[in-house]
Amino acid sequence: MSGEIVLRMEGISKAFPGVQALDNVDFEAAAGEVVALVGENGAGKSTLMKILCGAYRKDRGRIILDGREIEIENPYHAQRLGIAIIYQEFNLTPNQSVAANIFMAREPRSPGIGRWLNLVDRHRMEREARQYLDRVGARISPSSLVRDLSVAQQQMVEVAKALAVNARIIIMDEPTSALGEDEVEFLFRIIGTLKEQGLTVIFISHRLEEVFRVADRVVVLRDGRRVGNMPIQETTPEQVIRLMVGRELTEMFRKRKVEIGPPLLEVRGLTRRGVVHDVSFTLHRGEILGVAGLVGAGRTEMARLLFGVDRKDRGAILIEGKPVEIHSPVDAVAAGLGLVPEDRGLQGLVLSLSVRENIVLPTLDQHARAGWVNRLSVRQTAQEYVEKLNIRTPHLGQQAMYLSGGNQQKVVLAKWLASRPKVLIMDEPTRGIDVGAKAEVHALMSQLAQSGMGIIMISSELPEILGMSDRILVMHEGRVAAILDRAEATQEVIMAYASGEKRQT
Amino acid sequence: MGKVNIVGTLSSGNWRRILSKQEFGVFLILLLLVGSLSLYTDTFLTPTNIFNVLRAFSWIAISAFGQCMVIITGGIDLSVGSVMGLSGLVTAMLLVQGVHIPVAVLAGLLVGLIIGFLNGLMITAGKLPPFIATLGSLLMARGLCYGLSGGWPVRDLPLAFRNLGQYDLPIGNVGVPLPLIFMIILALVTSAFLSRTVWGYRIYALGGNETATALSGINTNRVKRMVYSLCGLLAAVGGILMTARLGVAAPTAAQGYELDVIAAAVVGGTSLKGGEGTILGVLIGAAIMQVLRNGLVLIGVSAYWLQAVQGLVIVVAIMLDQVRKRRR
Numbered sequence: 084m085s086g087e088i089v090l091r092m093e094g095i096s097k098a099f100p101g102v103q104a105l106d107n108v109d110f111e112a113a114a115g116e117v118v119a120l121v122g123e124n125g126a127g128k129s130t131l132m133k134i135l136c137g138a139y140r141k142d143r144g145r146i147i148l149d150g151r152e153i154e155i156e157n158p159y160h161a162q163r164l165g166i167a168i169i170y171q172e173f174n175l176t177p178n179q180s181v182a183a184n185i186f187m188a189r190e191p192r193s194p195g196i197g198r199w200l201n202l203v204d205r206h207r208m209e210r211e212a213r214q215y216l217d218r219v220g221a222r223i224s225p226s227s228l229v230r231d232l233s234v235a236q237q238q239m240v241e242v243a244k245a246l247a248v249n250a251r252i253i254i255m256d257e258p259t260s261a262l263g264e265d266e267v268e269f270l271f272r273i274i275g276t277l278k279e280q281g282l283t284v285i286f287i288s289h290r291l292e293e294v295f296r297v298a299d300r301v302v303v304l305r306d307g308r309r310v311g312n313m314p315i316q317e318t319t320p321e322q323v324i325r326l327m328v329g330r331e332l333t334e335m336f337r338k339r340k341v342e343i344g345p346p347l348l349e350v351r352g353l354t355r356r357g358v359v360h361d362v363s364f365t366l367h368r369g370e371i372l373g374v375a376g377l378v379g380a381g382r383t384e385m386a387r388l389l390f391g392v393d394r395k396d397r398g399a400i401l402i403e404g405k406p407v408e409i410h411s412p413v414d415a416v417a418a419g420l421g422l423v424p425e426d427r428g429l430q431g432l433v434l435s436l437s438v439r440e441n442i443v444l445p446t447l448d449q450h451a452r453a454g455w456v457n458r459l460s461v462r463q464t465a466q467e468y469v470e471k472l473n474i475r476t477p478h479l480g481q482q483a484m485y486l487s488g489g490n491q492q493k494v495v496l497a498k499w500l501a502s503r504p505k506v507l508i509m510d511e512p513t514r515g516i517d518v519g520a521k522a523e524v525h526a527l528m529s530q531l532a533q534s535g536m537g538i539i540m541i542s543s544e545l546p547e548i549l550g551m552s553d554r555i556l557v558m559h560e561g562r563v564a565a566i567l568d569r570a571e572a573t574q575e576v577i578m579a580y581a582s583g584e585k586r587q588t
Numbered sequence: 589m590g591k592v593n594i595v596g597t598l599s600s601g602n603w604r605r606i607l608s609k610q611e612f613g614v615f616l617i618l619l620l621l622v623g624s625l626s627l628y629t630d631t632f633l634t635p636t637n638i639f640n641v642l643r644a645f646s647w648i649a650i651s652a653f654g655q656c657m658v659i660i661t662g663g664i665d666l667s668v669g670s671v672m673g674l675s676g677l678v679t680a681m682l683l684v685q686g687v688h689i690p691v692a693v694l695a696g697l698l699v700g701l702i703i704g705f706l707n708g709l710m711i712t713a714g715k716l717p718p719f720i721a722t723l724g725s726l727l728m729a730r731g732l733c734y735g736l737s738g739g740w741p742v743r744d745l746p747l748a749f750r751n752l753g754q755y756d757l758p759i760g761n762v763g764v765p766l767p768l769i770f771m772i773i774l775a776l777v778t779s780a781f782l783s784r785t786v787w788g789y790r791i792y793a794l795g796g797n798e799t800a801t802a803l804s805g806i807n808t809n810r811v812k813r814m815v816y817s818l819c820g821l822l823a824a825v826g827g828i829l830m831t832a833r834l835g836v837a838a839p840t841a842a843q844g845y846e847l848d849v850i851a852a853a854v855v856g857g858t859s860l861k862g863g864e865g866t867i868l869g870v871l872i873g874a875a876i877m878q879v880l881r882n883g884l885v886l887i888g889v890s891a892y893w894l895q896a897v898q899g900l901v902i903v904v905a906i907m908l909d910q911v912r913k914r915r916r
Contacts, residue, residue, distance in 0.1 A: 390803070392802075392803065411807070412802055412803050412804070412805050412806075413805050413806070413807050415805065416804070416805025417805070422803055424800075424803055429797070429799060429800070430797075430799050430800050430803055431800055431803070432797065432800055433792075433793045433796035433797040433800050433801060433863070434796065434797065435792075435795075435796040435797070435863040435864065436792060436793060436796050436863075440789060440792070440793070443789075444789070444793055444801070444804045444806070445804040445805050445806075447786045447789055447790070448786060451785070451786045454785045454786050454787060455784060455785055455786075456784055456785060456786055456788075456789060458784070498804065502805075
């Protein structure tokens with residue numbers, strides 16, 4: 084089916100401060116071929132594709148398109164070269180028509196004087212838009228507004244838009260993550276059509292079942308390197324998973340042995356329609372429960388439900404055997420929960436406030452009498468935690484925005500430790516911080532567990548999950564796919580549950 | 589930092605800290621204005637004129653204290669002008685009915701508090717953007733002014749009430765206007781409230797990052813309701829003092845003052861993005877606006893040019909502030 088090679092990327096490298104995102108990666112694709120690009124979170128898939136579509140510049144390597152070496156300057160240049168990318172988040176303007184979106188920035192002008200006045204020839208635009216929509220087999224009126232379309236229909240508009248700029252290589256970043264099952268079937272039919280028309284489709288996905296249904300070839304990335312490149316007939320899901328995770332566990336992540344106590348937090352049937360379904364688990368004193376899963380599996384959403392940020396449709400939460408009603412973060416904090424959120428800058432810290440003020444934010448009342456803040460007590464508490472957590476800051480009055488990522492994260496931790504929660508929920512506690520700070524955070528988590536706290540740790544890094552957790556809850560599409568003991572968990576087993584290959588019954 | 593300053597002079601680090609202080613830039617502008625006006629006119633730097641300036645800017649400043657708090661949370665209150673007018677009018681109408689002064693004043697304050705609280709309610713429970721909610725109450729409160737008064741000004745207010753705005757308290761051998769004293773007291777109180785109480789901490793936190801503040805277990809809606817209520821209350825104080833000074837409550841009183849109030853806060857370094865601002869800055873900002881108004885009249889510039897100059901000063905002051913922030 085596949086024709087000649089149209090795209091060849093050779094020895095592509097790209098570094099970001101602190102990480103080598105891509106290291107000497109080769110990648111090629113032929114006309115009429117569907118190439119699946121797979122790998123764990125952070126393996127470098129997106130970086131590679133962003134280089135191809137001009138969003139990032141490569142540090143080293145060559146890109147050869149149709150036998151000619153090219154230098155892709157920017158996204159607009161990539162588009163002119165016939166490379167289009169469809170992101171998970173669509174680039175559509177919801178209040179404009181389908182046709183206007185397909186011809187965004189290239190609207191046909193009316194003939195005659197209309198050209199001088201920059202009048203849009205709406206009839207011609209809609210007529211031509213219909214041709215592109217037909218090519219993807221979409222039954223959508225070009226004049227309907229994008230905001231009235233379903234997610235699947237919007238995706239078709241994105242594909243039609245790519246065709247309208249004469250794209251020959253279409254990159255789809257997790258195209259199925261927002262679709263229902265029928266819609267996925269339809270998308271696969273579209274991909275089939277594009278293939279017949281001789282287009283190249285690069286398909287980034289976490290879901291191996293889909294990869295094996297739709298792709299001709301699969302390329303596996305791990306830690307910025309290409310570790311696999313196989314025709315789909317010559318491989319198996321098991322082999323692909325092994326290649327994706329095949330990494331040695333380092334001793335860095337090791338939870339100290341801690342006596343597991345009585346149940347602390349019980350969650351029963353936690354549900355928010357369309358996001359989290361029927362999640363139940365028990366967390367014990369001194370236990371670290373790791374929560375693994377792919378991006379979009381509903382882990383952060385589950386944490387937000389627990390903490391009362393989003394409203395749950397169903398489900399009960401018990402703390403130390405007593406049911407608690409949590410409708411807001413205020414209730415959650417009162418019930419003894421703490422949340423170290425995913426994004427420090429956006430959710431964890433008030434960057435414009437000082438280290439001191441951030442640390443005491445959840446516990447201000449304890450430092451005040453009749454509303455009057457005791458500044459000495461605030462300073463002492465802040466000083467205590469700065470020393471305890473080894474937060475490197477020139478002084479307590481330093482604004483949080485001037486600290487490094489690792490130290491910012493420690494400030495977020497400090498503010499929750501100062502509130503002495505029974506249960507601490509940590510969402511990606513070590514993402515984007517350097518190795519040293521990471522080890523310090525891990526040591527601290529061990530200490531906290533030792534002191535009887537229960538910790539829920541959401542992480543996309545399997546070594547961290549395997550090293551730090553006593554038990555591991557694996558989520559897939561908003562549900563609990565498995566709850567594993569540390570003894571029975573391996574990277575392969577977790578990935579099999581997380582990608583939906585396996586299901587615990 | 590942490591260097592001990594043995595010599596007892598300001599080290600370069602200390603200087604830099606003072607220079608980068610938010611209030612410093614605007615304070616320079618104020619000094620510049622006052623300095624040049626004192627040189628060019630022999631009428632500006634007289635006790636009478638200075639106290640006139642201070643008296644006239646006190647009610648704008650008092651309202652701006654509340655506005656400052658609202659803006660620190662990242663919001664805006666457009667209704668303050670109308671609230672000033674309405675609370676003054678309600679007080680005046682009760683007074684001419686023969687109601688005791690403390691009761692009438694209290695009623696006027698209550699009007700401001702209630703409108704402020706309703707603003708807060710529309711913004712939190714009603715999920716309206718602050719701009720829209722307070723634009724609505726700007727019109728509603730002004731409409732009440734016209735409706736209640738039938739369009740006629742309320743005159744013949746009792747002397748004891750007028751003294752609130754007109755009396756000069758003899759301190760030493762100068763008479764200090766009473767509104768100025770009220771303003772200084774309120775400045776100290778609100779400043780302490782913002783910098784020393786739990787509520788103040790929460791106001792800055794809310795403006796700096798609403799999500800993180802809510803995730804810290806703070807009821808951000810309650811903070812907002814309180815801030816808008818206080819803003820209404822302070823506007824009422826300003827409105828009543830203004831009415832006492834003028835001795836008459838017109839339904840059109842304080843019309844458009846919301847812009848002066850917002851300008852005072854913003855010129856004083858309160859960031860419209862939220863999370864930043866001080867009462868001292870607002871005080872300086874309000875002073876600049878009033879000195880400008882007074883100074884142009886003294887120089888002999890036609891009052892018709894006033895707004896154009898004010899607009900220019902606002903824009904220039906904010907631009908200078910941006911430059912200072914970028915340098916940091």
